[in-house]
Amino acid sequence: MTFLRGMSTLKLWSDDLRAATRWYSELLGVEPCFSSEATGRGPGSVEFRIGDYQHELGIIDRRFAPQGLNTSRGGVVAYWHVDDVAGALARLLERGAELLDGVTERGPGFVTASVIDPFGNVLGLMFNRHYLDVLGARHGAR
Structure with missing residues (x-):
């Protein structure tokens, strides 16, 4: 397991x-x-x-946050897979999010960006080829 x-x-x-x-x-x-x-x-x-x-x-x-949790902006970056990082980033910025890290190629098939939402949380965006491989395998498509 x-x-x-x-x-x-x-x-x-x-x-x-x-x-x-x-x-x-x-x-x-x-x-x-x-x-x-x-x-x-x-x-x-x-x-x-x-x-x-x-x-x-x-x-x-x-x-209701756990005691001692940072109450200012930021924290861990959880990346959500998106098909178009630049487009998703633009949508977030249009809605008032603040740019944290612009669109960055991390290697073939891996692109990231991140913002801080209007409430101080970091929201990560990522095009991740492994995510698509897993999704395709689970659904019998490649």
């Missing part, structure tokens, strides 16, 4: 959960599949299911 089997959930933090929910809903073109407020537990978190594997993107009110 592989120890790290793949990304399952990415959690982001926001001081303004409602604004972050609107921003990500508009960016992703979907509404959250879960809201703690909708379950009667008050505002605290929302979850989206996105991408080929329906990975979970969660946004949590920063007041």
